[in-house]
Amino acid sequence: MNLKIVSGVCIAFVISFGMLYVAINLLDNSYRIDYKTEFFSDQDIVNENKILLLGSSHIGHLNMSHIITQIENKNLDFTVYNLADNGDSPKFRYNDLEQIINLEPKIVFYGISYRDFDQPIESTNSKTNNLDIRNSVGEIIPEELKSINPQLLTRKVIRNMLDDTGINKKPTYEIKPANTPFFALGDIQTKISDKNELQRQLLIVLPPPAKIQFDSNNEEVEKFYEIINLLQDKEITVVVFTTPLSRAYLDELPKSTKISLDNILKNISEKYDVEIYEFEEKYADLGIWNNVDHIAYNNESIIFSDEIAEMILKETRP
């Protein structure tokens, strides 16, 4: 009888985890739109002189129309594209690197922040600390299994199903900034949050600032160096800038994390001779924040786009 019950449990496990496996590997891909291929294969873009902005949604909130106007006013012969992508990090960006290089941009401006290098310190240390029994047990379980978040996929599937029936009110991301092919914004990103709201949002930021930990040996940092190296090998100038953060966010960051980023910036400046611009604390106390780590996409917050345009102009001066 026990054997039958155990068989029942095994069947339940196989069905549920099997369905999860199928869902992750098949369904998830079906929802992925290959929106990038179109851009990278556009011959008009390939043939023009261009400058690229890379980074996560922090860069996606730039007012590109304003930046393009500033550049046009100076009669410079190149086009600026903002390749910001949601949830971007050096590891993800690395997948597009070949196509980015094929575009032959003049300069790549790479916006980074702490979240780009978020990789729990435990996972980088666990390999060296074999004496701790907890780490040894933890190593049995594959990293991929530890880091999956099936709920996001499930909710996406439910949302898509409801969209088809018209029951679900789909959030609209109708604001498509100029020359920003991989990123769109909704009305919600245009709103400015007050201090209380920012405090409240600290808990819903992924990853939460207080938990961001990394050292200079983590995989994201290594990929970041590799990206810079490969771009420079192809004679593409790389400029790095840190993206702005609110005071609420900065106050939550561990001191060691701040030191880690400083070390990375120092390293790329010395080793790769990369120009660095720091925006991290520049607007921390201004009332221009949509949430703790994103500047609102509206005219009140134009200062960020203004200074990015200035940075581009400075770097493109002959």
Add this chain to the structure above:
Amino acid sequence: MLFNSYEFVIFFVLVLTALAIIRQRQFQHLLLIAVSYFFFYFSSNYLLSLLIASTILDFYIAKEIWNTKNIKRKKILLSISLAGNLGLLGFFKYADFAIDQFNILGNHFDLGTSIPLLDLVLPIGISFYTFQTISYTVDVYRGHLEPSKSFREFALFVAFFPQLVAGPILRAKDFLPQLREKINNSNGISKLRQITIHPTNLKIGITLMAFGFLKKMFFADNIAPMVNEIFASPIGLSSFEIWMGTIAFGIQIYGDFSGYSDIAIGAALILGFKIPLNFNKPYFATSPSDFWRKWHISLSSWLRDYLYIPLGGNKKSPNRTYLNLATVMLLGGLWHGASWNFVIWGMLHGGYLAIHKVVSDKFPGLKIHPFFKSKFGKIISILITQYFVFLAWIPFRVHDTADMWYSIQKYVLFDFQMSESFTFLLEHKWPVGLMVLFFVLHFIIYLRPNLMERIKNCDLKWWTLILTVILLGIVFFYNGNPEDFIYFRF
């Protein structure tokens, strides 16, 4: 080690396999002690020594109490045990709180006191296992229980891993006899029972564990982000949002704690041990005293037997009874953590119980009044009781004093600022949907109290299907960020 982790699944399967291989009863017990200590070490490292120290202290003291005829000596021995256990609990749990209060008081009177905090790590489960060992020694002192002759058995009672870190709080009189249960073999010869995995226990145990995981990982963990968001900075929020946050927290803590208890009870049952029920549909309680008969039953019955009754219970004057109720609940609140918000939570519940007792004593006819016997009357009783129960969850959850008072104010004095409520619901439709689902399921279980019995008796095919559905719910809605069980902190 979290129950909701891959580590625990591997650990538990290995323990079951080892128990099935080892047939000898004593070695099975030794194995269970060893794995329980491993389980504890996994979470708390060297603090395991405190658990062992507490076990040794109470095993020998209880023996001495039983053997001595001298009442005075019995009392001294009991005092040593209490001092040892409560000293341990007090030092690790309340030392920093006491120092902090002393410093605040000193500064208030310009004495310039600034004793540095000890920054002690709270040993996981200390509140639970010290209460277990105290109840053992007190029961032996009272003559209600013969002390265990075997250190092995007593050590297993204290460290039994399914309930080690967050209860239910076991009583020796319930657990120890299970280790010495005699069974007749096929030849009619009785012998002490070895640990066997019985099909019925396995089936119910797995079902209970599955429900526990569902409560924790499907409901509690997915509702938690909304609660965190609301109570991170509640000042400025409307009554509607505070109400939503409070109700969500009530569901979160129930799903979290009763889920843990279900997993513990289920795991123990698979190993052949019966652990008492810890929750019995508390959100359908019709009065404060009814609530405490249904919520964290092992703690409330412990407080009743080892604190309320020794204080005089309801055998003395009415005023003394009210005072006893308030005192017990205040200490019960403090048991949860060294913080004023838990004291307030305890005081509120103490107040509820005392007021309920006053009303019951003054108007004895109310209990048997036809209105309160009717369905409608019962619903009203439930709603009123839960209004106050959920009000008390605010100080339990919100630690900042200004935030807490603001939230309480908004909860009690509803502001009817409903303009943003639809947007709020739209923005939080996922956790709100889960809350609705929770209440629907909770209501179905309330209407069908023998659900577990039905599942136990159902055909294996259907049982597998139910288990698959539960697992699908857990697996597909797992948010990739397992949260600690709230009661691990206590």
